[in-house]
Amino acid sequence: YMGVIYLLTSRNPSLGPAGAKASWKERFSALRGGLWEALAVFMLSIGGLFAGWFTPTEAGAVGAGGVLLVSFIEKRINWEKLKKSLVDTTRTTAMIMLMLAGAVIFGRFMAISRVPFELANWVAGLPLPPFAIMGMVLFIYLILGCFIDALALVLLTIPIFYPVVVGTLGYDPIWFGVIVVLVVAMGVITPPVGMNVYIIKGVAPDIPLETIFKGIWPFLGALILCIILLMIFPGIATFLPNLLK
Secondary structure: OHHHHHHHHHHOHHHOOOOOOOOHHHHHHHHHOOHHHHHHHHHHHHHHHHHOOOOHHHHHHHHHHHHHHHHHHOOOOOHHHHHHHHHHHHHHHHHHHHHHHHHHHHHHHHHHHOHHHHHHHHHHOOOOOHHHHHHHHHHHHHHHHOOOOHHHHHHHHHHHHHHHHHHHOOOOHHHHHHHHHHHHHHHOOOOOOOHHHHHHHHHOOOOOHHHHHHHHHHHHHHHHHHHHHHHHOOHHHHHHHHHOO
16 A cells, blocks of 8 residues: 555655655654653563463453553543443444354354355365465455455355365465455455445545545555465465464
8 A cells, every 4th residue: 555655646746745844853752742652552562462471362452451541641531531432342342242143153054054064075176276266265255345344244254265265275274364354355445335435435525436436446456466466475474473483
């Protein structure tokens, strides 16, 4: 995305006009407002994760607690704002948990009906190379991503495609997860629906929908390029996770 923005603004500077120049004194002054607090929270959560003090889930909780503590110390939050945050978090969590509950039931149904296993056996018998079958799977994700919420799509389809891609085709599960995230990201900005495009329209109602759809094409191309690179060089997706071993 950074490369796309750089190329677009290089060709048409009016898309990203330069801001006012700031002196070095102003730059250092701007760093004082929250830099050290952010670094402290980052070192606590990520440093504790690498040190083995807690799991990734616990690291997220520690980071959230650290941010909350800093907000109270610097008086950037009051009880009214905290109450609103808790209500919003509860609503979001309830939505996610309902999706997870549905996914668990759906996964149980898949296990009993043996649909993934039959699909895996059928795929194994196809006279096609693994990358061609993987391309078919990604195309299905792209089409479904145009109409279904990203989280719901992942939760509903992983029980079906995971045994095929990882078990039958032998692809790395981390690589498959990264690929799925990128393809779903393509789906939510791709016509004819493109759910995220309508979200942007709600945030910026004065911008015509046609203009927003035109603006997504360079970023869609960047996502396609990323997927092609990951297909050719799968080690890109597994390099950092392998460092944790």
